[in-house]
Amino acid sequence: MPKTTIDYATLSEELENIMLRLQSDDVAVDEAISLYEQGLKLTKQLEDYLAKAQNTITKLQADNK
Amino acid sequence: MCTISGLWPVTRDRGPILSELIDDLVLSVSDFVALLNQTLEFAYPSVTITGELANVRVSKGKWLYFDLKDELASVKFFGTVYQLPGPLEDGMLVQVRGVPRLHPLYGFSVTVQHIQPSGEGAIRRAADLLQAKLTAEGLFDESRKRPLPYPPQRIGLITSSESAAYADFTKILKARWGGLDIELIDVQVQGEAAVEQIVRAVEHFNAQAQPPDILVLTRGGGSAEDLAAFSTEQVTRAVAGSRVPTLVAIGHEVDISLAELAADQRASTPSNAAELLVPDRREVLAALKNYRQQLGQFAGASVQLARQSLQASQTWLDERIIQLIKHQTTHVQQQAHLLEALSPQAILRRGYAVVRLEGKATRGKGLKRGAIVNVELSEALFDAKIEKIEEI
Numbered sequence: 001m002p003k004t005t006i007d008y009a010t011l012s013e014e015l016e017n018i019m020l021r022l023q024s025d026d027v028a029v030d031e032a033i034s035l036y037e038q039g040l041k042l043t044k045q046l047e048d049y050l051a052k053a054q055n056t057i058t059k060l061q062a063d064n065k
Numbered sequence: 066m067c068t069i070s071g072l073w074p075v076t077r078d079r080g081p082i083l084s085e086l087i088d089d090l091v092l093s094v095s096d097f098v099a100l101l102n103q104t105l106e107f108a109y110p111s112v113t114i115t116g117e118l119a120n121v122r123v124s125k126g127k128w129l130y131f132d133l134k135d136e137l138a139s140v141k142f143f144g145t146v147y148q149l150p151g152p153l154e155d156g157m158l159v160q161v162r163g164v165p166r167l168h169p170l171y172g173f174s175v176t177v178q179h180i181q182p183s184g185e186g187a188i189r190r191a192a193d194l195l196q197a198k199l200t201a202e203g204l205f206d207e208s209r210k211r212p213l214p215y216p217p218q219r220i221g222l223i224t225s226s227e228s229a230a231y232a233d234f235t236k237i238l239k240a241r242w243g244g245l246d247i248e249l250i251d252v253q254v255q256g257e258a259a260v261e262q263i264v265r266a267v268e269h270f271n272a273q274a275q276p277p278d279i280l281v282l283t284r285g286g287g288s289a290e291d292l293a294a295f296s297t298e299q300v301t302r303a304v305a306g307s308r309v310p311t312l313v314a315i316g317h318e319v320d321i322s323l324a325e326l327a328a329d330q331r332a333s334t335p336s337n338a339a340e341l342l343v344p345d346r347r348e349v350l351a352a353l354k355n356y357r358q359q360l361g362q363f364a365g366a367s368v369q370l371a372r373q374s375l376q377a378s379q380t381w382l383d384e385r386i387i388q389l390i391k392h393q394t395t396h397v398q399q400q401a402h403l404l405e406a407l408s409p410q411a412i413l414r415r416g417y418a419v420v421r422l423e424g425k426a427t428r429g430k431g432l433k434r435g436a437i438v439n440v441e442l443s444e445a446l447f448d449a450k451i452e453k454i455e456e457i
Contacts, residue, residue, distance in 0.1 A: 008216065008244060015356065022363035029371040036364035043353045043360070050346040053243030057235065059226070060250050062262065062269040 008049055015042040098169050105165050114140065114175065115160045115183050118153055129177070133161060144177025150260070150297040151195030153180075158187040162257070179257050181293060188289045189320075192296045196323055199298070204305045205326045211310045213330055216343040217278035219246040221270040221309065223263060226251040230285040230316060230335035237339035242346055248277060254284035259294035267303040276309045281342070282324065283335045286316040295322035304328050314338035413443035429457070 018039045021027060027035070092100065116133035123129055129144045131153075142161060153159065160183040163175040182191040199205065224231045226249060238245060250266035253259045263282065270276055282304065284295070294300055295315050304311050305327035313325045314332035325331035332338035405411065409419065419426050419441040427438070436451050 007218070009214075009218070019356065019359065019363070022360065022367065027367055029368055032364045032367035036360050039360040039364075040357060043357045046353055047350060049244060050242075050350055055235070055239050055243060055245040055247055057247045057249055060248050060269070062250050062252075062265040 008046070008053075011042055011046055011049070015039060015046065018042065095169060098167050101167050105167070109165050111162055111164060111178065112175070113160060113162045115158065116140075118157045118159055119155050121153060121155055133159070141172070141174040142177055143174045144180065148177055148180055150181055150293065150299070151191050152198055153182070153191060154194065157190055158183045181290075183290075185289050188293060188296075192320075192323060195296065195298055195301070196326070199301060199305075199323065199327070204301065209305070209329075211329045213310050213312060213342070214278045216242055217245070219248065219277040219279075220342070221277035221280045222247050222249045223252055223266040223270075223280065223282045224249070224284055224335075225254045228254065228284060230254075230283050230314075233285075234281070234283055234314075234335040234339050237336045238343060241339065242343035245343070246277075255287065255291045255294060260297050260299050263294060264299050264303040267307055271307055271309055278309070279342070280307055280309045280311045281314070281338055282311065282328070283314040283332075283338055284316065285335060289320070292320075292322055295324040297323075300324050301327045312338055312342065410443070413441065416443075418442050 018035050022032060022035050022039070114133055116135050119132040119134050119139065121129075121131040123146055127145055129142075129146050129149065131142050132139050133142060134140070142163060144163070160181055161175065161177055162179040163177045165173070165175045167173050182188045196205075203209070222231075222234070224234070231249075235247065238247070248270075250269060252262035252266050254263075267280065267282070270280055282295075284292075286292075292315055295313070301323040304313060304324045310330075311328040312330050312332060313322070313328035314335050314337060315322045315325055316334040321331065330341065332341050413419065420429075421427065421439040421441070422432065422436065424439075432438070432451060432454055434451055434454055437448055438451060440447055440449050
């Protein structure tokens with residue numbers, strides 16, 4: 001099965017982690033800014049995914065015994 | 066076994082010739098049985114009979130014997146337990162399709178091809194019996210339920226592609242979410258073939274090298290008989306045995322099929338199944354928007370915190386420097402006072418004098434009578450001649 005779409009679950013998890021990291025007390029400014037940029041990029045990717053991704057339906061035949 | 070193929074070139078429209086032949090014919094018992102079976106096979110290649118079950122018994126865990134009866138008659142049946150949709154009991158109304166035949170030793174019976182409970186009461190009773198049996202085995206235990214991947218990427222769908230269930234399910238999925246790979250195995254969802262086709266579809270998905278993330282088995286509502294396949298032992302066991310997590314949605318109001326009880330999760334309708342399976346992209350988009358704001362807030366807070374910390378450092382530095390300068394100033398002033406106290410002028414003011422010989426201050430060593438020394442007082446400077454010297 002060709003993977004034409006990004007893996008939504010992976011990206012979503014990455015975003016969650018960034019949000020958590022950003023909320024922690026020991027995050028440095030440089031890191032916070034970098035996390036912010038990554039987070040924005042991920043939300044954009046996820047939005048694109050939701051806007052464009054189509055469902056594909058393939059018909060299979062069950063094995064004949 | 067004897068064959069009578071040479072005697073049997075007969076079709077219906079040639080009946081009279083047959084009866085003439087039969088009249089004069091003397092058959093062995095085996096030949097008679099074979100002849101009768103050929104006749105039966107020709108006349109009744111398959112027959113469906115409905116009646117009340119009696120004398121149900123299973124031999125060696127495999128062979129199934131029972132009678133079907135009504136007020137006037139009783140007929141023997143023979144089959145295997147694998148054909149049973151679940152446990153059956155005497156008195157239950159069933160419908161059996163089978164082939165009638167005369168066994169060379171044991172007499173007449175109908176060989177079962179398919180058996181199912183008939184009528185609402187019997188179907189309900191059969192389902193209750195099966196449910197009790199499978200519950201005892203632990204097939205429906207809550208502890209067996211696995212969480213479904215949310216959202217899944219690949220879905221193995223088992224339904225009839227002609228059905229409204231299929232249309233509803235895929236429509237709602239499409240409206241809510243994208244990027245799903247749906248693999249459909251088109252099966253009959255009612256009738257005799259349904260059970261085997263559904264079981265085979267579940268097995269097929271499970272046997273894939275990379276099985277889907279989830280199996281969805283669904284059909285719309287219908288009568289108890291329409292939905293019977295989903296409460297058979299075969300389908301229920303297939304669902305329970307699936308190593309791929311399962312979602313079963315059989316659209317009906319009152320009863321829950323056994324396949325649904327065995328599934329990791331059930332849904333009330335095909336549409337409901339789609340709703341449970343994936344989030345609504347509109348909600349997720351709204352959440353993402355919210356996330357973006359939060360990202361800004363969190364990152365902003367971090368920068369703000371750093372700024373505050375920087376300001377605090379600056380203030381501390383400023384204060385520290387002022388403090389240091391003050392401290393140094395005091396120190397220098399003290400030094401100056403000390404220096405002042407130690408200065409020769411101050412000593413002279415207290416009444417002491419500096420005596421210089423030839424321009425150099427002297428402590429008295431080497432002074433001689435008659436020498437001219439210069440004496441400095443606080444308020445006068447004069448030369449003096451040494452008259453007398455006493456060594457101290």
